[in-house]
Amino acid sequence: MECKKAVSCIHEYLDGLLDRSAQATLDQHLRTCANCRRLFKQLEMMEQRIRMLKHVDTPDLTDRIMNSLPAPLKSRKAINWLKRHPALTAAVIFIVVMFSSLAALWNTDDQLxxxxxxxxxxxxxxxxxxxxxxxxxxxxxxxxxxxxxxxxxxxxxxxxxxxxxxxxxxxxxxxxxxxxxxxxxxxxxxxxxxxxx
Incomplete structure (x- = not known):
């Protein structure tokens, strides 16, 4: 077995994904190759240290992350609402235009x-x-x-x-x-x- 293939097999072995025949071939290679054996020991120790770390539960982590995010722009909310309700938007614009034009006609001047x-x-x-x-x-x-x-x-x-x-x-x-x-x-x-x- 070549060292490149052995490194790939070491990772699969540590993840528990290596089948028996490949595991026997890896064991044979580790007996003969000092570099791969040293890499295997280092990775094995790192995995043991990671397992020893306690899982720290932080229930407020999500809240802290969400609160630290910038607030969404208010104009975007309005634009998104207008896009979701096009008929209502058109009706409101029509009413505003009609009332503003009527108000303009109502007090155009004080001529008798x-x-x-x-x-x-x-x-x-x-x-x-x-x-x-x-x-x-x-x-x-x-x-x-x-x-x-x-x-x-x-x-x-x-x-x-x-x-x-x-x-x-x-x-x-x-x-x-x-x-x-x-x-x-x-x-x-x-x-x-x-x-x-």
Whole structure:
């Protein structure tokens, strides 16, 4: 047997994997080769020393190792969550975009806007819209960003958006609607699309 083969057999023998015929051949080689015999003795002593070491049980070792690891990046958690829930992510993005665009439309400016079919029967002074005494507006009157004073009559609905009104209910034939909040304004715009205002 050659020394290279003998070294391989020594390791198999110490691991308990060597069959009887190979073990007999190794014994024959160890009787004749001093170098392999010295290596066998060294490995055998090392294995005995390792067996003599006591097994030390450290129950908190796993916890200590896990605590010493750096914390995962929070942005990664968010990105992974977004990747796992694409439909929900798309819905949230849609809602955020819709509400931000609606909020941008809601308070775009403070310009006075008047909607009526009979402009010649009203007076405008600054941001004040006046229906003078003796005048009758046939239809709805919608005023945005202004103050409405009804001294005459409105034979329809009065809608005041982001403003105030002064009127006797006897002077207005329809409903009086004030819109001063984002959701009221949104409802007014949606209802206006379907013609229910």
């Amino acid at each position: 806007v008047i909607s009526t079919a009979e402009f010649d029967k009203i007076q405008v002074v600054g941001n004040r819209v006046i229906v003078p005494a003796g005048e009758t507006i046939q239809g709805d009157l919608v005023v945005e960003n202004g103050e409405v004073v009804v001294e005459g009559r409105v034979m329809g609905n009065l809608v005041v958006i982001d403003g105030t009104y002064t009127a006797s209910t006897a002077n207005i034939a329809g409903r009086i609607t004030t819109v001063n909040q984002l959701f009221d304004w949104l409802w007014y715009k949606i209802a206006g699309l379907f013609g229910t205002v």
